[in-house]
Amino acid sequence: MRVGIPRSLLYYKYLPFWKTFLTGLGLEVETSPLTNKKILSAGVKVAENELCVPVKAFYGHCMSLRDRGVDALFVPRVVSVEERAYTCPKFLGLPDMIGAVADNLSLPPLLTPKLNQREKPSEFKWQLINFAREQFGLGLLDAVAALESAKVAQRRYEESLVAGRRPLDLLPASKLNRARWRAPVKGRPKRIGLLGHPYNIYDGYITQNLIARLEETGVELIVPEMTDHHVLMEAATDVPKQLYWSYEKEIMGAINHWTGNRLVDGVIYVLAFACGPDSLIQVLIEHRARQHRVPLMSLTVDEHSGEAGLVTRIEAFIDMLTRKSAISAA
Ligand code: SF4
Structure with a gap:
């Protein structure tokens, strides 16, 4: 199964994590190309006018991945990444916003794990393990292994950024x-x-x-x-x-x-x-x-x-x- 990750929004923060995790679930991962005129114009046409430009671009990236024939789109619902704090409401609603136009745009099915650490950071682990088990039938040990590898990949990425590298040096070439x-x-x-x-x-x-x-x-x-x-x-x-x-x-x-x-x-x-x-x-x-x-x-x-x-x-x-x-x- 080929899963598309749109190159917009949290892509720049978490691609190493998501890519390693999804690969660990046995999926093939494809990212959309760099934002360009065609992608942004396509997003602007279908997104609500009052949305910010990166969210409009996100719509365009989903359509670009559809055109590349992926089997599913990865659109997580990122509610909270730490205790007692939230992300922007757009991240909470992203699966709904994309889901609302999915039929009209003939988008592939969405994979939308919900990630919410507001009450307890450890819940994040179980949210992903359950996603792996319920959606892809993985055993507990395999799901945990995929999660641990993803954490290592993300830690390495963040250490490289602190050492002065840029996301552009570390993510697919730009x-x-x-x-x-x-x-x-x-x-x-x-x-x-x-x-x-x-x-x-x-x-x-x-x-x-x-x-x-x-x-x-x-x-x-x-x-x-x-x-x-x-x-x-x-x-x-x-x-x-x-x-x-x-x-x-x-x-x-x-x-x-x-x-x-x-x-x-x-x-x-x-x-x-x-x-x-x-x-x-x-x-x-x-x-x-x-x-x-x-x-x-x-x-x-x-x-x-x-x-x-x-x-x-x-x-x-x-x-x-x-x-x-x-x-x-x-
Ligand atoms: S914080 Fe939310 S509204 Fe602001 S640019 Fe990011 S996604 Fe858009």
Whole structure:
């Protein structure tokens, strides 16, 4: 049986885990191609207009996998990934949203394990073991073995990210979002913290090759994945009111960690138009940057984002950072 994993949303966070787990269940795994015009346009046509662009892209990736003839689509319902916190409501409802259009679009059947660690982290293990047993008839020992191998693959992936590798270096190859050259820089390169959900910042089509554009200016990039998860979670507590969403906590933890330890000269925050959780933490992020006198640029992306405007804004931001350090040095 060939199972398709759409290359959008939590793909960038958990592909090593999902791929190893599903392979351990005896399935063949296929991922959709990089987001491109055809995939995004197809998603935009069928998704509700008010959804954020990565979810619209997700629809397009499902259709792309359908066209590749997979037997099933993997669309987990990720409710919670830690105690007393939730993910974005879109992740909770994703199987329903895709399921609602599945017949019309002739999508293959969906595999939708429910993952909810809100009450007890150990439930995650049993949710996956039961999924393996009920859906594929695996014995307990085989299901546990698949789960343990998946955990090892994910741990290795996360360790590599903390060591400075990027998801783009470790996941199936991407031609997009890679710098083709680097501008020569005098002195220490500017260090920019690139903030945002992995499915936004690493999707070269959605963000118009943002990472490559930035690196071509000669800046040094820091991303949240380069910091240990526990450090991010600890740093995220330094806010007036505890956050409710796990992935937004990571983003908040990153800016708190970077600014508190003077690790960055500036921060670029990428957020999707119509994203509820991001628009709420945006206020906290702006406050934090102001408090620590770190320049911040927010970039809102949607399906209409254009490359020309992006390049102009990046250049203006880097110029401003260069002028700021020249003034401080004078
Ligand atoms: S967190 Fe925002 S960008 Fe991410 S899926 Fe939810 S609404 Fe979309």
